[in-house]
Every structure is written in structure tokens, then in C-alpha cells.
Amino acid sequence: MSYGEYYNPEIETLSRSGIGALQAERLRATVRHCMNSPFYAKRFKECGLTPDDIKSPADITKIPFTTKQDLRDTYPFGIASVPLDKCVRLHSSSGTTGNPTVVLHSARDLDNWSTAVARCLWMVGCRPEDVFQNTSGYGMFTGGLGFQYGAEKLGMLTVPAGAGNTLRQIKFFTDLRTTVVHAIPSYAARIFEVMQQQGIDPRRDTALRILAIGAEPHSADTRKRIEDMLGVKAYNSFGMSEMCGPGVAFECKEQNGMHIWEDYYIVEIVDPVTLEPVPDGEVGELVLTTINREAMPLLRYRTRDLTRILPGECPCGRKHKRLDRMKGRSDDMIILRGVNIFPIQIETVLMGYEELASDYLITLETLDDNDFMTVDVELREGINVDDYNRLLKLEKDIVRRLHDEILITPKVRLVPKGSLPVSEGKAVRVKDLRKQY
Amino acid sequence: MTVHQLSIFLENRSGTLVKVLKLLKDQGIQLIASTIADTAEYGICRIICSEPVRAFDILRDAGVAVSLCEVFALELDDEPGRAADAIGIFAAEGLSIAYLYSFLLNGKGVLIFRTDNADKARDVIKRNTLSFIPEKDLSKLL
Numbered sequence: 151m152s153y154g155e156y157y158n159p160e161i162e163t164l165s166r167s168g169i170g171a172l173q174a175e176r177l178r179a180t181v182r183h184c185m186n187s188p189f190y191a192k193r194f195k196e197c198g199l200t201p202d203d204i205k206s207p208a209d210i211t212k213i214p215f216t217t218k219q220d221l222r223d224t225y226p227f228g229i230a231s232v233p234l235d236k237c238v239r240l241h242s243s244s245g246t247t248g249n250p251t252v253v254l255h256s257a258r259d260l261d262n263w264s265t266a267v268a269r270c271l272w273m274v275g276c277r278p279e280d281v282f283q284n285t286s287g288y289g290m291f292t293g294g295l296g297f298q299y300g301a302e303k304l305g306m307l308t309v310p311a312g313a314g315n316t317l318r319q320i321k322f323f324t325d326l327r328t329t330v331v332h333a334i335p336s337y338a339a340r341i342f343e344v345m346q347q348q349g350i351d352p353r354r355d356t357a358l359r360i361l362a363i364g365a366e367p368h369s370a371d372t373r374k375r376i377e378d379m380l381g382v383k384a385y386n387s388f389g390m391s392e393m394c395g396p397g398v399a400f401e402c403k404e405q406n407g408m409h410i411w412e413d414y415y416i417v418e419i420v421d422p423v424t425l426e427p428v429p430d431g432e433v434g435e436l437v438l439t440t441i442n443r444e445a446m447p448l449l450r451y452r453t454r455d456l457t458r459i460l461p462g463e464c465p466c467g468r469k470h471k472r473l474d475r476m477k478g479r480s481d482d483m484i485i486l487r488g489v490n491i492f493p494i495q496i497e498t499v500l501m502g503y504e505e506l507a508s509d510y511l512i513t514l515e516t517l518d519d520n521d522f523m524t525v526d527v528e529l530r531e532g533i534n535v536d537d538y539n540r541l542l543k544l545e546k547d548i549v550r551r552l553h554d555e556i557l558i559t560p561k562v563r564l565v566p567k568g569s570l571p572v573s574e575g576k577a578v579r580v581k582d583l584r585k586q587y
Numbered sequence: 588m589t590v591h592q593l594s595i596f597l598e599n600r601s602g603t604l605v606k607v608l609k610l611l612k613d614q615g616i617q618l619i620a621s622t623i624a625d626t627a628e629y630g631i632c633r634i635i636c637s638e639p640v641r642a643f644d645i646l647r648d649a650g651v652a653v654s655l656c657e658v659f660a661l662e663l664d665d666e667p668g669r670a671a672d673a674i675g676i677f678a679a680e681g682l683s684i685a686y687l688y689s690f691l692l693n694g695k696g697v698l699i700f701r702t703d704n705a706d707k708a709r710d711v712i713k714r715n716t717l718s719f720i721p722e723k724d725l726s727k728l729l
């Protein structure tokens with residue numbers, strides 16, 4: 151059967167001016183709708199904002215920011231813009247401090263969310279003939295149900311395999327002829343490892359062709375490596391529970407930036423300190439405003455994710471802006487002896503070595519009242535371990551290149567493959583054992 | 588002139604060497620000689636054993652970081668000073684040695700060494716008529 155390239159052709163190929171007009175209209179309607187939210191009604195009153203002040207998308211700067219703390223303070227239902235009888239679903243993300251955050255969805259929200267996910271999956275070539283296996287945890291985590299509904303809406307046979315149980319996942323791949331998988335990158339690598347142990351060659355023994363990866367920062371090299379291992383095309387997915395979940399932004403077949411659906415969101419990149427907008431191409435904090443949401447719209451939500459907008463047009467024909475891969479979260483940032491370090495910087499250096507496998511562990515410790523960083527890196531299988539000098543040279547070289555990147559001299563320890571903790575969920579990348587003062 | 592040696596990368600954590608030795612024992616592999624070079628963080632254990640290729644497969648399949656390499660094996664008469672003589676010859680010939688170790692097997696001294704210049708080593712051994720041990724003879728000595 152033959153299909154078109156786009157899932158929502160008119161919207162996906164809408165011109166920039168078309169997107170601008172749509173956003174102006176939807177932003178004004180959203181602000182008007184937010185008057186029903188006790189939280190936003192109070193906010194608007196404080197700053198004297200009315201829906202009529204919104205004439206173009208640029209007027210968004212008149213609206214104050216919303217933060218994660220605002221979500222905690224209004225826990226559980228204080229930020230919603232509809233009464234609870236209009237809500238049909240709740241997702242929650244656990245907080246390490248204070249209240250968790252709660253996100254409410256109306257029936258229309260769920261339908262719109264599914265459409266966004268279906269649009270993403272269609273964009274990378276998923277069609278109703280495909281078999282989609284989701285290795286996300288279900289329940290509160292939005293990567294489970296979010297992909298489930300989207301894949302079903304697209305029309306794929308959708309297998310809610312859930313997280314973990316790698317042997318069963320692999321059995322489903324071969325028995326059900328799974329063609330599309332959603333997994334976090336570290337789990338995709340784990341799947342391959344177990345396949346190897348089982349003597350299964352993904353190219354020969356499975357029909358896998360598309361992998362949706364997200365929820366965990368990873369470098370371009372990691373993606374390439376996973377593609378080579380599994381014999382698939384891997385596409386980055388970006389989502390967050392506050393904005394529904396998956397389906398916010400997704401790579402197209404160009405694999406060069408993730409299109410963010412601008413009929414759903416207004417995207418801003420701001421300097422995390424001054425909160426002033428930065429030009430396209432510069433890294434800053436991602437700020438999102440939902441303009442297609444009923445139960446719980448969020449205005450200028452500070453995501454804490456650092457990224458940039460890729461300048462220029464995408465050859466795929468979609469005019470929706472593209473986000474670069476996430477550069478880490480401002481929350482994940484390690485501050486060591488006053489220097490800001492993102493784990494992805496370290497990962498990028500490590501992935502440049504063919505002698506190393508993909509797992510690593512950053513440990514922060516205090517020795518004699520000084521803070522130190524140790525990076526444990528796994529040697530790849532099959533490398534020559536007889537030559538002590540070569541290992542020593544490798545270690546020194548990694549230290550030097552890490553220093554060039556993060557301006558701190560870490561200690562580097564080579565460890566045998568398989569000796570770092572492997573989790574079926576998110577990989578443990580940072581262990582902070584520092585003395586707290 | 589050369590024999591197979593297993594080189595195993597070990598974390599300096601108790602139990603890692605025991606695990607390797609047990610794997611070999613369980614499969615009936617006999618150790619002929621072993622040596623460990625270690626630093627604060629890790630060690631390299633080098634093993635000469637019966638059926639080295641099979642031993643390599645066993646360890647690799649068990650997820651051990653192992654390499655199979657060829658090292659030179661010289662036979663030394665069981666007389667004092669033989670090892671010193673051999674090493675003296677290498678030094679005089681300007682042959683750089685990455686590592687060496689020796690052991691006694693059934694009354695015969697065996698000197699194992701690795702160099703980055705294998706061609707030169709072969710040449711030195713031939714010209715100085717040093718006697719070497721073919722791999723098949725190692726197991727016979729057991």
C-alpha cells in the first residue's frame with residue numbers, strides 16, 4: 151500500500167507565516183482559557199495581563215514564566231484550567247524534594263497527544279503494517295502510554311512489552327517480527343549485548359528497522375553505534391511529562407535536529423540566568439508554552455533542558471523549527487571546584503575512543519577536603535590487554551582530552567567490560583559521594 | 588619459537604582472579620605458569636596453559652577481558668646464570684623487552700618474553716643459537 155510522506159500534510163508543511171498566524175490565535179485563546187486556572191488568574195491579575203494584550207506570538211514575553219516549583223506549589227490540581235470532571239488521565243513525575251508534579255489530561259488532550267506521537271512516528275517511516283514494541287515502563291511514566299496511544303492511532307500492531315525482562319523482549323522481536331522499537335539508548339545497547347550472548351544476530355534473525363530513542367541524553371556517536379549494532383535507523387525523541395510526554399519534538403529522516411510541533415507549542419530559548427531570549431543557533435534553556443491543550447495549559451514553562459534551535463530550513467519540507475539534541479539539564483549539571491560540567495561533555499570525549507565500550511561512571515569524592523572526579527570507563531571486548539604501556543598511554547590520553555573539554559583533571563580508571571552497574575532502567579552515570587558542607 | 592599466552596585484564600578487587608582460575612579449572616585447562624603485573628587500579632595476569640586457544644574461548648565467552656598473544660619461549664639449561672646470559676645477549680643486540688618471566692618445568696628452565704620487534708628477536712635467537720621450545724613440547728613437559 152502506498153502512503154504520503156506526511157501524517158498531517160497541511161499542518162506539517164505550513165509556511166512560517168501560517169505558523170505565526172496559527173500561534174497568535176492559539177496563544178490568545180490559551181491565555182483566555184487560563185483565566186479559569188486559579189493559579190494563572192492570580193498571576194494575570196498581578197501583572198495586569200489580559201488576553202487582548204496578545205496580538206502576535208512575540209507578545210508572549212508579556213507573560214510571566216511558569217516553573218516546576220509552581221507545579222509543586224499548586225499540587226495536585228491548583229493549576230488546571232478545567233474542572234476535574236473534564237479530566238480523564240493523570241500522570242505524575244516523582245520529585246526528589248517536596249511534592250511530586252501532576253499533569254492532567256482531558257479526553258481531547260489525549261487525542262491531540264496521540265496525534266502528535268503518531269505524526270512523529272509516521273515522519274520516520276512507521277506505517278500501519280509495522281509492529282511496534284515499546285520497552286518503556288508503563289504507569290506514571292509517559293513513555294509507556296504516550297507511545298502506546300500514538301502507535302495505535304497510527305495503526306501499528308502495538309506491543310506494550312514494558313521495561314526490563316530482556317530475554318522476553320528479544321523473544322518478541324523474533325517471534326512477532328517486530329519492526330519498530332522504542333527504547334532508551336542504554337537499554338538498546340543492553341538488548342544488543344544480550345542478543346549476542348544468545349547468539350542472535352539482529353540483522354539476520356529480526357525484522358527491526360526503526361528505533362525511537364529518547365529520555366536519556368546521548369551523543370551522536372552513541373546513536374551511530376546503536377544503529378550499527380542493531381542494524382536500524384535510530385531517531386531522537388524529545389518529550390517531557392509536563393508537556394504530555396513523548397511527541398513534543400522528533401527527528402525526521404534527515405536525522406539533523408528534532409522538529410518541534412509549533413501548532414502545539416511556542417518554543418523559546420532563553421539565557422538561564424538573565425532569562426532574555428538568545429538568537430537561533432545559541433544554546434540556552436528551553437521554554438515551552440502549550441497552545442493546544444485543554445486541561446492544563448502551561449505558559450512559558452522553564453524546562454531546565456539546555457538546547458538550541460538549529461538555524462535554517464530542513465530539506466524534508468517541514469517548516470516547524472528544529473531543536474538540537476539536549477545538551478544536558480541545568481539540574482544534572484555537576485559543579486566541581488566552581489566549574490560547570492555536563493555529563494554529556496564527558497560522554498562525547500569517551501565515545502571518541504574505539505578502545506572503549508559505551509558505559510562509564512563519574513564518581514565525585516572528597517579527599518583531604520578537596521573534591522575529585524574519577525571516571526571509570528569500560529574497555530571494549532576484544533582489545534589487546536597484553537600491552538601495559540598501551541593501556542597506560544590510553545588512560546593518559548583520555549585524561550588529557552577530558553581536561554581539554556571540562557578544564558578539570560579527572561582520574562581515569564579502565565575497567566573490564568561488564569563491571570559497571572547495568573540498570574534495566576536509566577543508566578547510573580554520576581555518583582556523588584562528596585562531603586556536604 | 589613462540590607459544591600462546593593469555594593476558595587477562597583484572598580489576599584490583601578480590602575475587603576477580605579466583606573467578607578466572609575457576610573457569611579454567613572447571614574446563615580441565617592445566618596451568619603451566621602465571622604471572623601478575625599490577626598497579627593500584629588494575630592488573631594484567633599472564634598465563635601459559637594447556638590448550639590456550641580453547642582456554643581463550645572459555646574466558647572470552649564468560650565475559651573476561653582477555654587477549655591471546657604470542658610470546659617467545661626459550662629453553663634454558665638448568666645451570667646457574669643461564670637466564671642472565673640470555674638477557675645479556677638481548678641487551679647487547681639492542682632488543683627491547685616489554686616483559687619477561689621464567690619458570691621451571693620438569694627440571695627445565697623456561698624463559699618467556701615479549702618484544703615489540705618480533706623479527707629482530709627471531710634473528711637474535713637464530714644467530715646466537717639459543718634453544719627455544721615449540722608449543723607442542725610445553726604440554727609434553729607437564
Ligand SMILES: [Zn+2]
Nearest residue numbers: 402464466468
Ligand atoms: Zn525535517
